[in-house]
């Protein structure tokens with residue numbers, strides 16, 4: 001009997017060792033990803049320069065685009081799609097008084113943009129970024145608002161790291177990297193997914209110049225670069 005118990009224990013240990021190999025702890029994700037996200041495009045000069053740099057560095061990215069700018073710069077949008085970056089929704093107007101006047105107006109602006117992207121560019125996207133984030137000062141996302149968005153099949157993505165390039169576009173590339181490092185070390189060193197907020201406004205030239213530094217820093221830490229899509233786990237904060 002003791003002998004059988006020993007055999008049983010050995011089989012159990014062997015099974016557990018193999019189970020851990022095939023299903024690593026930490027919800028099964030073995031790789032670590034950085035998602036570079038660029039809001040507020042497509043702009044006519046900055047976005048093409050940004051696309052050149054992304055191509056040179058072989059970096060994939062996600063663009064949360066504004067409908068009125070898509071209408072103004074359709075060729076730039078086409079280039080983003082052609083170069084295999086992903087596209088997300090960032091309202092039609094980016095006007096806080098319009099898009100945040102009610103839940104319904106916010107949803108309507110994003111549905112309109114979704115249709116525009118489908119019809120004119122054959123792009124299907126469900127991923128959304130709130131202008132100024134889901135906890136903006138105008139219409140914060142709460143559970144009721146979230147349920148309405150999910151009923152429309154939207155997926156919501158805020159960010160982990162804010163490069164602060166919207167409020168301080170003049171920061172040097174080195175400063176932008178330092179801001180990323182500081183936030184990463186303070187709160188996200190154990191994260192397997194990192195979403196970084198950046199912008200492609202006309203004054204965001206140093207954002208483009210920071211990309212090589214950011215790439216090298218996170219590659220050294222074992223991260224790969226990836227694009228957001230509707231299957232990426234959502235990231236939002238709730239009131």
Ligand SMILES: [Zn+2]
Pocket residue numbers: 039040090094130131132
């Ligand atoms: Zn924005």
